[in-house]
Every structure is written in structure tokens, then in C-alpha cells.
Amino acid sequence: MTTLLYDGSFDGLLTAVFEVFEYRYKDVEIISKGRFHQENIFAEIHDVITQGDKAERVFNKLEQNIGKSGINQLLKVYLSEDPGSEQIILSAIRQSIQLPQENILLNYADPDILKVSKICKSVDRETHRMTAFVRFEKMQDDVFFAKIDPDFNVLPLIRKHFKDRYQDQKWMIYDLRRHYGILYDLENCDFFYPDEKLNLEQYQQKFHDEETQYQKLWQRYFTKTNIVERKNLKLHIQHVPRRYWKYLTEKT
Amino acid sequence: MNFDRLKEKLEILADAAKYDVSCSSSGGTRKNKKGALGDSSASGICHTYTEDGRCVSLLKILLTNHCIYDCAYCVSRSSNDIKRAAFTVEEVVDLTINFYRRNYIEGLFLSSGIFKNADTTMERLVRVAKKLRLEENFNGYIHLKSIPGASDELMEEAALYADRLSINLEIPTESGLKLLAPEKNRADMISPMRYIQNGIAQYKDEKKIFRKVPKFAPAGQSTQMIVGATNENDLQIIKVADHFYKNFNLKRVYYSGYVPVLEDKRLPSLTTEVPMLRENRLYQSDWLMRFYGFKAEEILDPNIPFLDLEIDPKLSWALRNLQQFPVNLQTADYQMILRIPGIGLKTAKKIVHARRFQVLNMEHLTKLGAAVNRAKYFIDFNSGNMYLRYLTDKNFRKLLIGGSASKFHNQFSQQLSLF
Numbered sequence: 001m002t003t004l005l006y007d008g009s010f011d012g013l014l015t016a017v018f019e020v021f022e023y024r025y026k027d028v029e030i031i032s033k034g035r036f037h038q039e040n041i042f043a044e045i046h047d048v049i050t051q052g053d054k055a056e057r058v059f060n061k062l063e064q065n066i067g068k069s070g071i072n073q074l075l076k077v078y079l080s081e082d083p084g085s086e087q088i089i090l091s092a093i094r095q096s097i098q099l100p101q102e103n104i105l106l107n108y109a110d111p112d113i114l115k116v117s118k119i120c121k122s123v124d125r126e127t128h129r130m131t132a133f134v135r136f137e138k139m140q141d142d143v144f145f146a147k148i149d150p151d152f153n154v155l156p157l158i159r160k161h162f163k164d165r166y167q168d169q170k171w172m173i174y175d176l177r178r179h180y181g182i183l184y185d186l187e188n189c190d191f192f193y194p195d196e197k198l199n200l201e202q203y204q205q206k207f208h209d210e211e212t213q214y215q216k217l218w219q220r221y222f223t224k225t226n227i228v229e230r231k232n233l234k235l236h237i238q239h240v241p242r243r244y245w246k247y248l249t250e251k252t
Numbered sequence: 253m254n255f256d257r258l259k260e261k262l263e264i265l266a267d268a269a270k271y272d273v274s275c276s277s278s279g280g281t282r283k284n285k286k287g288a289l290g291d292s293s294a295s296g297i298c299h300t301y302t303e304d305g306r307c308v309s310l311l312k313i314l315l316t317n318h319c320i321y322d323c324a325y326c327v328s329r330s331s332n333d334i335k336r337a338a339f340t341v342e343e344v345v346d347l348t349i350n351f352y353r354r355n356y357i358e359g360l361f362l363s364s365g366i367f368k369n370a371d372t373t374m375e376r377l378v379r380v381a382k383k384l385r386l387e388e389n390f391n392g393y394i395h396l397k398s399i400p401g402a403s404d405e406l407m408e409e410a411a412l413y414a415d416r417l418s419i420n421l422e423i424p425t426e427s428g429l430k431l432l433a434p435e436k437n438r439a440d441m442i443s444p445m446r447y448i449q450n451g452i453a454q455y456k457d458e459k460k461i462f463r464k465v466p467k468f469a470p471a472g473q474s475t476q477m478i479v480g481a482t483n484e485n486d487l488q489i490i491k492v493a494d495h496f497y498k499n500f501n502l503k504r505v506y507y508s509g510y511v512p513v514l515e516d517k518r519l520p521s522l523t524t525e526v527p528m529l530r531e532n533r534l535y536q537s538d539w540l541m542r543f544y545g546f547k548a549e550e551i552l553d554p555n556i557p558f559l560d561l562e563i564d565p566k567l568s569w570a571l572r573n574l575q576q577f578p579v580n581l582q583t584a585d586y587q588m589i590l591r592i593p594g595i596g597l598k599t600a601k602k603i604v605h606a607r608r609f610q611v612l613n614m615e616h617l618t619k620l621g622a623a624v625n626r627a628k629y630f631i632d633f634n635s636g637n638m639y640l641r642y643l644t645d646k647n648f649r650k651l652l653i654g655g656s657a658s659k660f661h662n663q664f665s666q667q668l669s670l671f
Contacts, residue, residue, distance in 0.1 A: 108619075108620055132297045137354070214350050230511070250300055
């Protein structure tokens with residue numbers, strides 16, 4: 001058994017896959033360094049150094065075989081941070097190399113491919129929820145600020161959506177769990193990685209003067225648009241699971 | 253801005269607008285222009301859900317609940333003694349923009365009680381949309397209500413600024429409408445609808461010739477019918493829906509189970525329950541027509557004009573057409589796989605892809621997401637299927653019902669306890 005350790009980046013993962021083929025490893029696992037604990041003392045450790053050209057060769061091959069949308073699906077598996085994600089991606093790439101003529105990701109009867117489709121579905125759902133459940137709060141410096149805590153690392157997947165939509169206001173979306181965010185300053189829309197966790201204590205005191213008023217209006221609207229005679233809390237919670245409530249203006 | 257007064261108006265006018273079902277924000281094609289606000293080119297987004305489980309995608313309000321009409325089923329009817337209010341154009345624009353900036357909504361759904369006359373009301377609705385588009389550079393979604401009897405000129409302008417227009421038929425039958433809304437008539441509702449339909453077709457033709465043609469109601473039209481306020485049957489409702497889908501190219505028909513809010517001898521009593529199960533079955537039938545290739549005539553047993561409440565309409569069709577089963581998963585065409593109870597659109601697509609790689613069995617079916625507790629009786633596998641013997645069983649229907657729990661279970665037990 002050989003264990004390939006990579007730096008946790010997507011390019012690193014593709015480099016690792018390249019080296020699996022390069023060294024003809026059969027019995028192999030790929031693990032991110034951040035998540036590695038030596039358990040199997042018999043495992044042989046192989047340190048992967050991320051190399052752009054190796055990653056690119058895997059990328060180009062995949063693009064030929066399964067297209068951009070196929071790569072996108074594998075990227076979503078990677079962003080899911082699922083403990084088995086590296087193995088699933090490796091398995092899918094191996095299958096694709098064996099059957100280059102087919103889009104192997106359509107073989108839903110294969111257990112690993114089905115997992116790709118299942119994970120993509122979960123990641124897509126979380127991505128869509130973040131486009132829905134992000135709640136901006138206007139701050140004194142006119143920045144619209146939102147905190148999120150998504151189950152998967154979906155910030156890279158929602159950037160374009162918000163960039164297209166809000167072009168005439170400064171905004172910021174911050175992932176509390178992964179400590180990074182997106183900032184749009186009317187010109188650029190980039191990821192930022194603060195050195196320390198953002199200090200969010202008493203941040204409501206930095207609200208813009210109108211902010212609380214609009215929040216109240218929204219809360220009243222939310223209450224009044226409900227039809228009491230049709231109350232169906234089960235359905236409500238199915239659509240808006242409790243774990244999202246803490247960031248929803250209308251649920252606080 | 254006087255926020256207290258605004259809050260009071262919002263409460264009254266949101267409360268009065270909530271019976272409009274539509275909250276769809278999809279089908280728009282408006283992309284953000286450089287540096288402006290909003291983009292409604294993607295699929296719709298439900299930003300939250302109310303406690304009744306309905307999606308909130310748009311800020312859904314009335315411009316005013318003052319109304320000259322006295323329709324029996326409507327809370328805003330003129331003879332009803334309720335608080336009345338009216339927004340100014342500026343207030344609606346301000347609310348829409350500020351809610352949109354905070355990512356609360358996809359846009360605005362503006363309806364109105366009819367004050368003075370149809371054109372005055374329509375003109376005011378159009379003014380809101382125009383201000384949002386031209387002064388605020390807003391590219392979010394706008395759904396405007398077409399006011400029955402509004403003139404063609406105003407409808408033309410409405411379609412240039414709104415993404416969707418809708419006009420509610422309210423009561424499925426003309427006789428029912430005459431009874432409950434004597435001042436309204438079908439013809440007044442149909443004429444703006446026809447105008448928009450022709451306009452959409454015309455702009456589409458022009459687009460083939462000219463590169464730049466203004467958008468004209470890009471998300472199309474929809475309508476809504478109240479179910480259970482009069483004594484219409486499901487066959488009539490489905491026929492009406494089918495007629496409007498086919499002849500008016502509607503994007504959606506919505507069904508709204510009647511919520512008894514007013515005492516009136518022409519209406520069901522205030523203690524009547526909202527017919528939510530019936531409404532659900534109508535939506536299922538609607539889906540069968542729009543996505544599953546069913547014809548309106550196939551959905552109901554010609555001898556029984558009501559939908560089966562115990563089982564869904566697709567299963568009900570299957571039971572009436574047992575000779576079409578079993579279906580072989582490996583060889584049947586996509587349209588027939590879609591008709592198998594327990595298999596939905598996505599599963600059907602997956603089956604058609606996956607069977608190219610290998611021969612499918614029952615286990616695959618479970619993993620692909622089919623409701624196997626129903627589907628298993630209707631499918632033939634190359635490897636055989638022991639459940640097929642029940643197809644010819646006299647008690648097949650009972651067996652099927654026993655095998656699945658309905659989410660409307662409570663409603664059944666209430667009905668059964670009568671006996």
C-alpha cells in the first residue's frame with residue numbers, strides 16, 4: 001500500500017493522480033497532508049510536490065474524455081471535502097483513461113460514479129442554497145456584508161453568481177468555517193484570506209443607520225405573507241433546515 | 253422615510269396579496285448591464301419559505317387593496333370591512349431595491365385592487381416597473397398583474413418592462429365566475445392575455461430578422477384558478493388548464509385551494525378545510541401534462557370526473573392501463589419509462605444513460621433513486637422479476653396503497669373515522 005500525500009489543492013490532487021500513473025501504483029491512496037494521521041505503519045509514504053505541468057496534463061486529458069462539465073463535476077467532489085473524495089476522483093479518472101471514448105460519468109451503475117453524481121447533487125444543492133440564503137447587512141462604510149457557514153466549500157462556486165448580480169454596491173461574503181471570503185470593491189471581485197479570524201463581536205453596532213429598519217420590514221413581510229390556515233411546519237423545515245436559521249434575517 | 257407608516261402599509265398589502273400563488277422567478281433573460289443592479293438570467297431562486305411551506309422568491313404585494321369590485325371569494329372585496337392602504341410608486345421601488353440589495357428577493361410581484369377603473373390601475377403598475385428599469389437600472393425579475401379590461405397600449409408598455417404578466421381566471425367555470433364575481437367577465441380577462449400572446453410571437457419573429465429587439469414579457473404569462481370555491485369538478489379544471497396551455501402558450505397554471513375567509517351564502521362555510529390534497533393532485537396532473545407527455549384525456553377516468561385522492565394520478569393511470577405493463581427497462585423507450593409509477597424525470601434519464609453500460613437490475617434501480625416500493629410491480633428485468641405476478645392480482649390496488657405511506661395520512665384517517 002502506498003500513501004500519496006498532497007498539499008490539499010486541486011492542482012496538487014491532479015499531480016498526485018498523474019504520479020499514480022507515472023509510478024504505476026496499484027494499491028494506493030491519496031490523502032491531503034492536513035488530514036493525514038499515520039495509521040497504517042506498513043504504508044509507504046510518497047510526498048507529492050504540486051507541479052503545474054503534471055496537473056495540466058491530467059486536466060487536458062480529462063477535458064478530451066469527459067469535457068469541461070465532467071471536470072467541473074470532479075471539482076465539486078473535491079470541494080465537498082468528503083473524506084473519500086480523493087479515492088472517488090482517482091477511481092473516476094482511472095475509468096476514464098480506460099474508456100476514453102465514453103463519458104464515463106454517465107455510468108451510474110458503477111458505485112464510484114454514482115457517488116460522484118450523489119456528491120455533485122449535494123454540492124449543487126448547497127451552492128444553490130447559498131445563492132438563496134446569503135443575507136447581506138449594510139454596514140456604515142456602505143459595504144454589504146454576509147456571513148455563511150456552508151457544509152461544503154462552495155465559495156468558489158457562488159462567486160460568479162454574486163459578481164454578475166451586484167455590480168453597483170460593495171459587498172463581502174465570509175465563510176466562518178473556512179476563514180476566507182470574497183470581496184467586491186466596485187472594481188475587482190477576489191478571494192481574501194485574512195491572517196486572523198475576523199472579529200465579529202458587536203459588529204451590529206457598525207450597521208448602517210437604515211439597516212435595522214429594513215430588517216424589520218423584511219421580518220414583518222415574512223410573517224404577513226404566510227397563510228396561517230395552511231400551516232405546514234414539516235414542509236417549512238424541509239425547505240429551510242434549522243442549521244441555516246442563524247443567518248436568516250427573517251428567522252431571528 | 254417614515255418607516256413606521258411604511259411597515260403598516262407593508263403588513264396590510266402583503267397580507268392581501270398572499271393568496272396569489274405564483275412566486276416563480278425563472279424564465280427571465282435579463283442580464284446585468286455593466287455596473288448596474290440585478291441579474292435575472294439564471295434559474296429562479298427561492299430565498300426563503302413561509303411556515304406554510306410556500307416559497308418566497310419575490311416581494312409579493314398589492315399596490316392598493318382599495319377595490320371597486322365585490323368578488324365574493326376575495327378579501328379585498330369592496331363590501332368587506334377591512335383596513336385599506338395604498339403604496340406610492342416611490343415606496344414600492346424603494347422596498348424592492350433595498351430588499352434586492354440584501355439578497356432577500358429575486359424581484360417584485362406587483363398586483364393591485366382595482367381603483368377607479370382598469371386603465372388607471374394598470375397605468376400605476378406600469379409606472380412602478382418603468383421607474384425600476386429606467387431610473388434604478390434594475391435587472392431583477394418583475395411580475396406584473398394584468399388588470400382585466402386594460403387597454404392594449406398599456407399592456408404593450410407593461411410587457412416591455414415586466415418579465416412576466418399574469419391574469420387570474422379565478423373561477424374555472426364561467427358560470428361559477430358569474431355567481432361569485434358578477435362584475436367580472438371572461439372576455440375582459442382574455443383580451444389582455446391574447447394581446448400579450450400575440451406580442452410575444454411577433455417580437456420573436458422580429459428577433460429572427462433584427463439583432464436588437466426589445467424584450468417583451470420574456471418569462472411569458474401565467475394564470476391561477478381557485479379550487480373548491482364553486483362546485484366545478486377536476487375534469488373541468490384540467491380541461492381549462494389544457495386549453496390555456498395549448499391556445500395561450502401559458503408558462504404556468506396555478507391552482508389555489510380555496511381558503512375560506514369570508515362568510516357568504518354562495519361560498520363554502522368558514523369551517524371548511526382548505527382542499528390541500530385535491531390541490532396537490534391537480535399539480536401532479538399539471539406536471540404529467542407538462543413534463544411527462546400525458547394528454548389531458550389520459551389523466552382522468554372518463555366516467556369519474558374527480559382525481560383519485562388515495563393515489564397519485566400517474567399510478568391511477570397505470571392501474572387503468574395495466575395492459576401497458578410490465579415495461580422492460582433495458583429496451584423500452586424513454587417516454588414509456590417515464591410512465592412507470594415511482595420513476596421520475598431524473599431517474600428515467602439516468603436509466604437511459606446507465607443501461608448503455610450494463611444490464612440493470614432491481615438494486616441499481618434503488619440506487620438510481622426510483623421509488624421501488626411502487627416501481628417494482630411494473631418493471632420487467634432481463635433477469636426476471638418476482639413481483640410481476642401481482643400485476644394480475646385482484647387486490648393489486650390495495651397492495652399498492654398498503655405499501656406506501658401518504659404524507660396526507662392524517663387527512664385520510666379523518667375521513668375514515670366517519671364510517
